Amino acid sequence: MVLAENGVKAAGTKSAWDVERIREDFPVLHQTVNGKPLVYLDNAASSQVPQVVIERGSMYLEQEHSNIHRGVHYLSQKATTAYEGARETVKRFINARESKECIFVRGTTEGINLVMHGYGRKFISAGDEIIISGMEHHANIVPWQMLCEEKGARLRVIPINDAGELLLDEYEGLLNERTKLVAVNHVSNALGTINPIKAVIESAHKYGVPVLIDGAQGAPHMIVDVQDLDCDFYAFSGHKMFAPTGSGIVYGKARLLDQMNPFQGGGDMIKSVTFEKTTFADLPNKFEAGTPAIASQIGLGAAIDYLNSIGREQAARYEHELLRYATERISAIEGVRIIGTAREKASVLSFVIDEIHPHDIGTILDQEGIAVRAGHHCAQPVMQRFNVPATARASFAFYNTKEEVDVLANTIEKVIEIFS
Amino acid sequence: MSELSELYQQVILDHNKKPRNFRKLEGANHSAEGYNPLCGDHLTVYLQLEDEAVKDVSFEGSGCAISKAAASMMTQAVKGKSKPEVEKLFQEFHTMVTGDPEEEIGSDQLGNLQIFAGVREFPVRVKCATLSWHTMHAALNNQAIVSTE
Numbered sequence: 001m002v003l004a005e006n007g008v009k010a011a012g013t014k015s016a017w018d019v020e021r022i023r024e025d026f027p028v029l030h031q032t033v034n035g036k037p038l039v040y041l042d043n044a045a046s047s048q049v050p051q052v053v054i055e056r057g058s059m060y061l062e063q064e065h066s067n068i069h070r071g072v073h074y075l076s077q078k079a080t081t082a083y084e085g086a087r088e089t090v091k092r093f094i095n096a097r098e099s100k101e102c103i104f105v106r107g108t109t110e111g112i113n114l115v116m117h118g119y120g121r122k123f124i125s126a127g128d129e130i131i132i133s134g135m136e137h138h139a140n141i142v143p144w145q146m147l148c149e150e151k152g153a154r155l156r157v158i159p160i161n162d163a164g165e166l167l168l169d170e171y172e173g174l175l176n177e178r179t180k181l182v183a184v185n186h187v188s189n190a191l192g193t194i195n196p197i198k199a200v201i202e203s204a205h206k207y208g209v210p211v212l213i214d215g216a217q218g219a220p221h222m223i224v225d226v227q228d229l230d231c232d233f234y235a236f237s238g239h240k241m242f243a244p245t246g247s248g249i250v251y252g253k254a255r256l257l258d259q260m261n262p263f264q265g266g267g268d269m270i271k272s273v274t275f276e277k278t279t280f281a282d283l284p285n286k287f288e289a290g291t292p293a294i295a296s297q298i299g300l301g302a303a304i305d306y307l308n309s310i311g312r313e314q315a316a317r318y319e320h321e322l323l324r325y326a327t328e329r330i331s332a333i334e335g336v337r338i339i340g341t342a343r344e345k346a347s348v349l350s351f352v353i354d355e356i357h358p359h360d361i362g363t364i365l366d367q368e369g370i371a372v373r374a375g376h377h378c379a380q381p382v383m384q385r386f387n388v389p390a391t392a393r394a395s396f397a398f399y400n401t402k403e404e405v406d407v408l409a410n411t412i413e414k415v416i417e418i419f420s
Numbered sequence: 421m422s423e424l425s426e427l428y429q430q431v432i433l434d435h436n437k438k439p440r441n442f443r444k445l446e447g448a449n450h451s452a453e454g455y456n457p458l459c460g461d462h463l464t465v466y467l468q469l470e471d472e473a474v475k476d477v478s479f480e481g482s483g484c485a486i487s488k489a490a491a492s493m494m495t496q497a498v499k500g501k502s503k504p505e506v507e508k509l510f511q512e513f514h515t516m517v518t519g520d521p522e523e524e525i526g527s528d529q530l531g532n533l534q535i536f537a538g539v540r541e542f543p544v545r546v547k548c549a550t551l552s553w554h555t556m557h558a559a560l561n562n563q564a565i566v567s568t569e
Contacts, residue, residue: 355437357484359459360428363542367424376460389460389482418428419436419485 017318022310023399025050036369039404044189044217044348044395045373046239053243056302057295067291069268083294086301087284090249093304094234095225100283101257103250104297108216109139111235111250112183114287115212116143118260120181126152128180133158133166133195134385135188138378140214144183158184160385164191164340168199175207182211186218190379190391191340192348194222201231210256216240221316221346226251238296243303246293257283264289315398319347322396322405329409335416339391350391353412356419358392364418368411426538427545428485435489440496445478453565454555456547461487465555473502477556484548490536491552497533503560510553517549
């Protein structure tokens, strides 16, 4: 959530967040890498999994595993109940009207591709326009480019300023009667910018244009209320929010999902099949062909339960304070430049060092046990916008500590020393 | 940090800071572009071949210290060599950086290129060290573009 300044505890006062207690929940954090305690700062790529989520997955595999939606037998019913229970949990997590609006996918990328195929290929045609932003992940660029190529439609891009914020006036100017879809991210994975998606959605709706939100970096750090946002689609990945890989959701308004073409054809997504004609199943099954990642999606439900149990608002407030502290420490180092200085940011600290390539930074940090991402973060247009080949990116979760930030800052100084 | 200091030796840091033959080659009759999509390293290698030998060679582009130093030292190593000699050197360099860290380096042709042996300890960085060599190889064999993925 976006926190008001007064929502953050003043520096110097002890935070109520017991981070050591929280760290106990994550077995992977308690190891050494290259002889140093692991400092895991690559949460925007994939976050770690708490013990309760691991145990929920194991319990499913040990006691409940079967295929869902098709057996009359005991285990199939157990598995179906657990799987559909996870969907209910997701529904409450994002405050969807109905659980059938929450389609299980294997991650954000698949969610966006589902909307591209199901909605885009049906409703977008030659001469139409799709608006994305200049800070999108490749997952929210390439599918729309493919669609534009296929249909003869046009991709328009909302420019961003030097801080890495959307230029909303320019966006307003891009919207017109040819616009058929707007697709932007909630939080930029490369810059950390929290986008004013409510305003983006409101403007698009004045033209009757549906909006897809790439929530891969939003859902793990923000309170998401799809009804309040009034977004038409919202996609996110489980593995970036403390669940196993292979889990994720694309939310869609039922009215739109009903009109859309199915994504993949196969078992479980049909009412009846003859060689002449197939009748598709109702939501959500229409979009869930084949056997899904049952254990992973049940894990997503367990991860949401975990987040609720530790307190999502407190977690976000702690992360906000940690990011503020890290920004202060890292930007004070001579020769370091932060890429992405938006007023509203979450979790992500991207930086470059004069004359030192991020890949070299990443290797040296790794030798000290620090995991960061070095590269273009699947957002090459963002790199081009800031005229850098790549950045090093530290991304935080509520289990990271100020001491870890200190280790990062000290090691960055060491990197500069090696290259001096 | 012992492996690290082996990777970032002074010679490598020096070539990174002051890459040799770092320019566009006006008289080039062969060139190729190399690209490492993983980290965004991107370089062009220019060759001037005469009688199947490298009369002159240069490169330009951007990349990490390892890829830049490797490119710089590659240009020094192949200049003046015949095509078969260059191909053999590429083979030996490749074998060295992808080899078992425990094993002795089996070539005495590599000379100062042996400082890249430290890369063996860092499997994800092997492509950084070999990008310029792959690109040079492509230029030599009239391929326009090469990617290490």
